[in-house]
Amino acid sequence: MTDEIALDIQEVSKAFGATNALERVTLQVHRGEFLTLLGPSGSGKTTLLRMIVGFESPTAGRILLGGRDISGLSPADRSAGMVFQQYALFPHMTVADNIAYGLKLRRWPRAEQRERVGEMLDLVRLEGYEARYPRQLSGGQQQRVALARALAYDPEIILMDEPLGALDRALRIEMEQVIRRIHRDLEATVVYVTHDQQEALALSDRIAIMRDGRLQCVDTPEELYYRPASSFVASFFASSNLLPVTLVERLGPDSARVRYGQDELSCRVAGEIAGPVQLAVRRRSLRREPSPNCLVVRGTVAETLLFGDEREVILDVPDAGRVVALIAAHAAADLAVGQPVELYVPPEETVLVTDVDAGAPGTAGDADAPLQPDALAVGP
């Protein structure tokens, strides 16, 4: 990854009739960066991708690729490679012809085409499959051909729309590795769409979280996971529990004192704080052993499910509703449904968040408020 900006999305909006699929999205992707658009279904990820590749044009805003404004260009005049969820391989062409399609359009000499197809097949580990037709390949193989096809002509940016969505779990994990390796080897700039946090975590340099057509925040997986800037990021990205707390005082730009029930504790702050506050507690932060100054969560066991090494314990907590904890299986062996239980959370693992909803971007925060590492969180 370099500092050079490959893709610059400036205040882009898109309306389909009355629906605002995208609202004032601003985002930069660096050359060689792997950026994932993550968000629930219908949040506008595909729409954004289709605008980058040129199938849709923005209602407002500009898109620059390599410094060039491509907003008004046809797909053919942009230099993007796209990988589709359903592969979209040409059924009447062999694997080799599929991969060579973009090369033919660019009038590469025949010999170079053949050579490049060979390289691409090596890259996706499909040597010897050039003469097959797509229907003679498995789903994973087809997606690798699709990847090779999009990469073959060296596009400035690779776009992938849930490329692993149609594959089963084992293949998905295998393909994640293929994609990671290729990204590393080719130093390609990738914009990747998924609604799966695990996939996003495994692949991304940075993740842009989308919600209802707005960009919620953009950050590294670590920051988003450990220091979520909003209650949405905390619950959607890290599946954190949100406990109702009251703000006692701000201790500085990145910490505060809050009260949960009778207890008071210090916690981190990562984003803007405005309006009702909640405490984000990751599922693995709930422990059975107390630690100094820890937060105590009391409830009764509603259900437990064994996940191999870990056990998911669901508590009914007065005021907070259901709280989910992931506890080492041996430490949770004695928990039975209906049993009252106390779980403990180290205060440094809690983050104070508010629901900085899309509803009001640019809500004035405190002057000394949030740290936003890449200055790309919420709107202007």
Next chain:
Amino acid sequence: MPTHAQTIRRALPSLRREGARPWSPTVGNVKALILLAPLVALLVGFVFYPLVKLAIDSLTSDHGLRNYSDVFANASTRRALYTTLIASVIVTAITVAIGAMLAWHLVTVRSPAVRAVLWLAVLAPFWMGTVVKNYAIILFVSHDGLLNDLLAAVGIGRQQILYTSGAVVIGIVYSMVPYAVFSLYGVFAGIDQSLLSAAQSMGASRIQALRTILVPLAMPGAVASAALVFAISVGFYVTPVLLGGGQTPFMASVIQANILTYYDYGFASAASVVLLVVATAILGIALRLVGRERLVRAVA
């Protein structure tokens, strides 16, 4: 609380006990034959029998084998045969082209209102009777008709269109477009639109994407559609009569005249057999040229 699977498992043995055989979507050969028997009987009674009878009549009635030499010796019948075949080929090309454009729009158009209007336009010739349909074309191409008004307006001047082979072609095309649209709609609807997006994302223009992706994928369907249109066109009777003014004779007119005006059944049946054989041969050759292997591959 029992799980869903348990409930089902518990229900299964009771089903077995009542002797219900497991349902299967396939039907045995014998059963299938019995079910198909009425259809087969219809086919034999209304297709094979008349064809065989026609072939036998053409060889036995009136002048026997000479019926055939008469057909080929007759300059006007030969001309009718050429006219029928050439006009049908032209009709087929135009119809499939128009049908493809309409079908493609029907598949891709997003607005339901536009789609409804398109369907209406496509179906209109179906709802009209033959005479009404041809009369509509007469009004359209006649000396004072819309088309000539248009030609006059753009400075080309009025042309004699009615009672030429051009009018006949226009008339048959109008009748045949729905057939082409129906058959091609299914073909296009079966083609994944994202293939075109994929092609464009790789740098293909819209035209290139259509040419390199849509056309090859639609080709077998288009050929089937063309075969259908050709086969029906060859048998047209009323349109050539009404729009051709007797000067674009189709074989059907010759056959009709020989039955009703000249009472030469032998000649008429021989002419029918000749038309049938020649049209079938043309279809066969055309399908052959496109390539069976290519058809099969694209369909599979």
Next chain:
Amino acid sequence: MGQLCGRSRMLRAGLCLAAASCALVVSACGSSSGGGGSSKGGSGEALVVGDWGGAFDQGTKQFYADPFAAAGGASVKFDDASDTQVARIEAQQRSHSVTWDLVDSISAADAYLLDRKGYLVHLPAAMKTQLKKTLGPTKVTDFGFTMSNLAYVIVCNMDRMKTCPSSIPEFFDVQRFPQSRALPSGAPIYTMTMATVAGGTPASATSTIAPNLPPAFAALGKLRPKVKAFWESADQSEQMMRSGEVDMALMWSGRAWRLKDNGMNIQINLDGGAYEPAIWAVIKGSKHVDESLKFMQWIADHPEAQARWAAALDYSVPSPKAMKLLPKAKAIRLADYPPNFRKLAVPNFQWYAEPKNAAAMNQQWQNYVRG
């Protein structure tokens, strides 16, 4: 309604084609089932007439059949066989199961053809002589008499021309009349009869001498560049005139009058036309020949019935007395109205009934049309 519909040869031709093929199939089945139907005979039974259906049958029933039955004759039933009469008779004869006793108003060319094949009963000599006296010699043949007669006439769109050709030679004169024309495409004998007149044969002689084809086709050849269309059905001939696609047409008189009645500015010249008679005849193999002949005799002997029939259906009838009984305005439109009839060219049907003559003419004619 009903006007000329029944008899227009090519009308609804597609249907006719279908019907004809049905007839062929019927004939095939009939031969294996071996004539069942009419083997009983006897005088109390109804006569069956192969007819044109619709208004035509109704007129014939109301003005001929019902009065005939009321006067003590046999009752008459109608079998609608519009435009498929020849095929049906052919089928009945081949399968030896004759179900018709009579056929009504079959075109003269068809009648002669059927007679050559021996399918029609010849009139007894005395009856023939008597009919010739009642109806006139040209209206009676060996096997019947004419009915529902028509004329092919010259019709001009007077918005397009100052004068209309008033004779057959003028119609063929493309120098004087360069306007476009429409001709009938089928039934060539009528157009050919007119062409022989254009080729030099006097109109009064056409019915008796063999047509001289080479000069006739030479005349047609000169006409060809001006022939814009050939009409297949009477509807089409009207439509061609009405839409102004052609300036002149050779068309059936009834249709021409209809155009005029509808307000079109046309001129109709019966002076330059051809007579197209149709024939009543008894079918060979009928079990009621005597009763059938009696019915024909009754029609011939009742000019007032013919006049009513003609008034209702707008077709011409053979009896000169009937012409006198009709209002003049109606009579002058009909082919048998003596001043009209005298000027019409009558085809030589006897010559045309010879298959090799018909084949030669038809062949050349088809080449002419499609050429």
